[in-house]
Amino acid sequence: MGEIILHPCDKNYCEECIYSNRDNGACNNEKYFKNMYKVNCEWKFCPYKKIKRMEAEE
Secondary structure, eight states, rough: OOOOOOTTSSSSTTBBTTTTOOTTBBBHHHHHTHHHHIIIIOOOOOOOOBBOOOOOOO
């Protein structure tokens, strides 16, 4: 089966990103704010997204 790829406007898209602010759900990346229109409307993905590394469960 294929992987579901969320749109950057989806609230769950940024949850795994290191720039995600847990308190208000906003992005803390300045480059994202400068290119918000392009990310959401033109590119339809966020090139600034960096996925948090999960600690190995022991």
